Structure formats: structure tokens, C-alpha cells
Amino acid sequence: MDKENETRRSIGARRNPASAEAILEAAEAVLAEAGHAGFSIEAVARRARAGKPTIYRWWPSKTALLLDVYQRQKRFAYPDTGNIEEDIAAFLHALLANWRNTASGPIFRSIIAEAQSDENAAKALAAYAADRRTQTGTMIERAKARGEVAADADPATIADLVSSFAWSHLLTGRLDANETKLKAVARLIAQGIEKKGDT
Missing domain, CATH: 1.10.10.60 (Homeodomain-like)
Structure with a gap:
């Protein structure tokens, strides 16, 4: 080889x-x-x-290298509490705290900014986001297996919803969202995808 x-x-x-x-x-x-x-x-x-x-x-690009540096700064695992609402809230809490308390927040913000004007940066960010979407989607797959989430709920779409909340707070300097707010967001998402009872 x-x-x-x-x-x-x-x-x-x-x-x-x-x-x-x-x-x-x-x-x-x-x-x-x-x-x-x-x-x-x-x-x-x-x-x-x-x-x-x-x-x-x-x-292949500066952004690809920055993304690996960013990964080294991240210090949290995907939660598995046995409840999708708690999983989402814990995930958002850990991610925002990590961005707030380490260099990872400024690094990722700069990567997003560079991707707006550089094609290679955009490709690197898209590849990274696709991988993260899959990882975040595992929380939804587990919830499906537990019978919490509707069968037609798309894990990738739900992962995008969760990430969109986090990214918007990163880009607008709102990383201090408190636990009450994060739980409310998690509740809204969980209610939207929950498996409904038989009618």
C-alpha cells in the first residue's frame, strides 16, 4: 500500500x-x-x-487542521440518561459550557466565519457537521429503541435542530444560557418528536 x-x-x-x-x-x-x-x-x-x-x-486546508485542534479542545461525551429530553438538555449544557470555558468556542466560531468565504473551509466544515450530525443522531436512535420517539422522526433533522440552537448561541455570544432555558428547549424538541399514544 x-x-x-x-x-x-x-x-x-x-x-x-x-x-x-x-x-x-x-x-x-x-x-x-x-x-x-x-x-x-x-x-x-x-x-x-x-x-x-x-x-x-x-x-488539505487550514480549516481542516483547525477542526482537529478544535476536537482536541472538546471535553464532553454524548449523554445517555435513558430519557431523550434529559439527553438533549445535558448535551446542550455540556457543549455550551465547553465552548464558554475552553478555547474551543473561539476556534469553532472562526471556522464557521472562514467557511463563509472560503470553499475549502466550507467543505471541511460540512464534512465535520455531517459526522457530528450522525453522532448526535445516536441519541435519537436510542430514544426510538426505548419507544420514546416517533418512528418517522428523522435523527439527522433533529440533530440539526439541536445544533442550530447551539450554533446560534455561539455566533451571537449567548453561551451563558442557564439550565432552566436549556431544559425548556429540550422539552420543546422532545415534545415535537415524542411517540404518540394509540387513539
């Missing part, structure tokens, strides 16, 4: 060679020191003492 193809990264890869790990650490350091405005593949390459071709082999 071609070594380059064997080591080529995708957005959703979990593990990387040691050299890729060094590049990610360098990317985090550059972002922390210079901010998004000073973040570039060239700066990361200098910091990691790596060639730009090596970086572009694993990350």
Missing part, C-alpha cells in the same frame, strides 16, 4: 502518527500565541519543524 495513502488523514480520524501529533501540538501553540489572525500552515510548519507538504498531506 502506498505509504502516503496509508497515512492520509480524514477529518474524523482518531489516531495519528507521532509526527502528526507534533503538528497538532504546534498548531495549538500557534493558535494560543497568535490567535486566529496569526494562524497559518506556514507558522505551524515552522513551529513543528515540519514541511508544509507533510501538513497538507494530512490536512
